[in-house]
Amino acid sequence: MSAAAELRRVSVRLGSDWVVHEVSATVGRGEWVGLIGPNGAGKTTILRALAGVVPFTGEAMLDERSVISGTRRELARRVALVPQSPQMPPELTVAEYVLLGRTPHIGLLASEGHSDRLSAEHAIARLGLHQLAARRLGSLSGGERQRAALARALAQDAPVLLLDEPTSSLDLGRQQDALELIDSLRREEGLTVISAMHDLSLAGQFADRLLLLDRGRLVADGPAPDVLSESSIAAYYGASVRIVRENGSVFVLPRRAERL
Amino acid sequence: MTAWTLDTPARRGPPARSEVRARGVPLGWGGCAVAFLAGSLVLGLSIGPVGIGTGSIATSALSHLPLLDAHSPLGAIDEAILWQVRAPRVVLAALVGGMLATAGSAYQGVFRNPLADPYLLGVAAGAGLGATLAIAYAGAGTGELLPVAAFAGAIAGVAGAYALGRSAGVAESTGALILAGVAVAAFMTAAQTFVQEQHAATLREVYSWLLGGFGGADWHEVALVVPYVAIGSAVILAHRRVLDVLSLGDEEAGTLGLGVRRVRLAIVVAATAGTAAAVAVSGLIGFVGIIVPHTIRLLVSSSYRAIVPLSLLAGGGFLVLADLIARAVLSPAELPIGVVTAFFGAPFFAIVLRRARRVGP
Numbered sequence: 001m002s003a004a005a006e007l008r009r010v011s012v013r014l015g016s017d018w019v020v021h022e023v024s025a026t027v028g029r030g031e032w033v034g035l036i037g038p039n040g041a042g043k044t045t046i047l048r049a050l051a052g053v054v055p056f057t058g059e060a061m062l063d064e065r066s067v068i069s070g071t072r073r074e075l076a077r078r079v080a081l082v083p084q085s086p087q088m089p090p091e092l093t094v095a096e097y098v099l100l101g102r103t104p105h106i107g108l109l110a111s112e113g114h115s116d117r118l119s120a121e122h123a124i125a126r127l128g129l130h131q132l133a134a135r136r137l138g139s140l141s142g143g144e145r146q147r148a149a150l151a152r153a154l155a156q157d158a159p160v161l162l163l164d165e166p167t168s169s170l171d172l173g174r175q176q177d178a179l180e181l182i183d184s185l186r187r188e189e190g191l192t193v194i195s196a197m198h199d200l201s202l203a204g205q206f207a208d209r210l211l212l213l214d215r216g217r218l219v220a221d222g223p224a225p226d227v228l229s230e231s232s233i234a235a236y237y238g239a240s241v242r243i244v245r246e247n248g249s250v251f252v253l254p255r256r257a258e259r260l
Numbered sequence: 261m262t263a264w265t266l267d268t269p270a271r272r273g274p275p276a277r278s279e280v281r282a283r284g285v286p287l288g289w290g291g292c293a294v295a296f297l298a299g300s301l302v303l304g305l306s307i308g309p310v311g312i313g314t315g316s317i318a319t320s321a322l323s324h325l326p327l328l329d330a331h332s333p334l335g336a337i338d339e340a341i342l343w344q345v346r347a348p349r350v351v352l353a354a355l356v357g358g359m360l361a362t363a364g365s366a367y368q369g370v371f372r373n374p375l376a377d378p379y380l381l382g383v384a385a386g387a388g389l390g391a392t393l394a395i396a397y398a399g400a401g402t403g404e405l406l407p408v409a410a411f412a413g414a415i416a417g418v419a420g421a422y423a424l425g426r427s428a429g430v431a432e433s434t435g436a437l438i439l440a441g442v443a444v445a446a447f448m449t450a451a452q453t454f455v456q457e458q459h460a461a462t463l464r465e466v467y468s469w470l471l472g473g474f475g476g477a478d479w480h481e482v483a484l485v486v487p488y489v490a491i492g493s494a495v496i497l498a499h500r501r502v503l504d505v506l507s508l509g510d511e512e513a514g515t516l517g518l519g520v521r522r523v524r525l526a527i528v529v530a531a532t533a534g535t536a537a538a539v540a541v542s543g544l545i546g547f548v549g550i551i552v553p554h555t556i557r558l559l560v561s562s563s564y565r566a567i568v569p570l571s572l573l574a575g576g577g578f579l580v581l582a583d584l585i586a587r588a589v590l591s592p593a594e595l596p597i598g599v600v601t602a603f604f605g606a607p608f609f610a611i612v613l614r615r616a617r618r619v620g621p
Contacts, residue, residue, distance in 0.1 A: 086512060
């Protein structure tokens, strides 16, 4: 399995603080890797470094080419980023919003061509948004907005998809729906997915592999059963949890510390 | 390639391709805007102390075309009034109005700020300082120096604001640019007031220039602004899809491959050059750059693909009508046109705002 994305001693400094410190990791093609860790661990910053929107030292590679080797436009055809709360101009329609995902394929001053409309239509259909294509973004529910953002990223036709907390604003059912959808997109469109995730149980069930970050450093890298343990979560999250293992899945249950 | 259609069993009938398309200018609204501009121009030409019928205007226009055997029904004086007094005036008003409205829409898009107008980054204060210096030190009340000085001042103001905003270290942030614009404008206004106080005799002249208007417009002034308006509005028009991309914010626009800083600079330069030229020949006319794009946003669409071209047309028509009112109400005296744009524009805008809120999503 060749590497779709690779970090070699990547560090990011904001002001005088290292928010990411010498992180090295490899993500195979078609893999789903979950970034986990407490608030401020550097999950979002790693995604932003891979998307080329934050300066870093070390090397970040996509498909064995550095992310800073080409133009911004070229990079946007290789990787798509869905931020935690994407800007959604309320008056744009879903179709118009998804079409904006085609920007890296359209000349700066040109307008969309037939192939761009087909790609956008494909993305809209894949996310089950065709009934909503003419609706304004401002009238969508949280789950629908999430799907619109994913459709825009899919329309970008980039082989690597970076998702920052893709389920943060969704209820439990919509969280599962969204993750299942991402998983089927990944399989059917042949995408590589790297996502920052809050919910450890869901992260463990959906991602092939988890990278646990703490204060900018990579502290564990492996399948969920290896990474998620009561002691590691106590150490890095400062949380008291119980781990339940069942049929190869790992469930992380928060529990209130016993009072003495 | 078409296998994905199998994933969407819920869809009935052929793919509704029309759904996945960015709305441009809706045909009906485009027609309305063209008709509004054309109607305003005809009204502006025909109404005045000497009334000239639309039929006479048309025949007279035809008589000026080569190869047509048409004879103007107008006498020499009416011909002169029509083509040497009124025509340059309405054409200039249309060019200035179209430019201010287009530049306003561009600024609102680039700064993602609904209150942005073309004077945001120091155009107004710079032009005011330039004009005051010219009037005070060169006695340029009506000379050819005044528009040049105003233009230079406007460009200097925006260039100063841009340089200051970028040197603030947060070049990415539009907030820094806007604050730099505030600082530069305050400084230039202070300098202008100082010069004005030192040369009290120029007060009236400076004031009447600042209020703006099209009295005394001639073809020479039209020729002066045409290149700037043509290039400025063409550049903004060409960026109309990019303005939609910018509505996603700088960072997301960047992850879509847009060189945000370069694009913003190109649009600001185009809008500033056009606005500075407009201000140089007409003074400071407020409200057009805000009211016209917002009216279109509320009535038609919030996509810049519609806002930019419709602002160009409707802005022109709006200012021609405002100028017509400015010269008709107190005839033969003239109201400052800024008074008219605000007095009639504000209530109209209030009505649009209320209606749009009621039927909106």
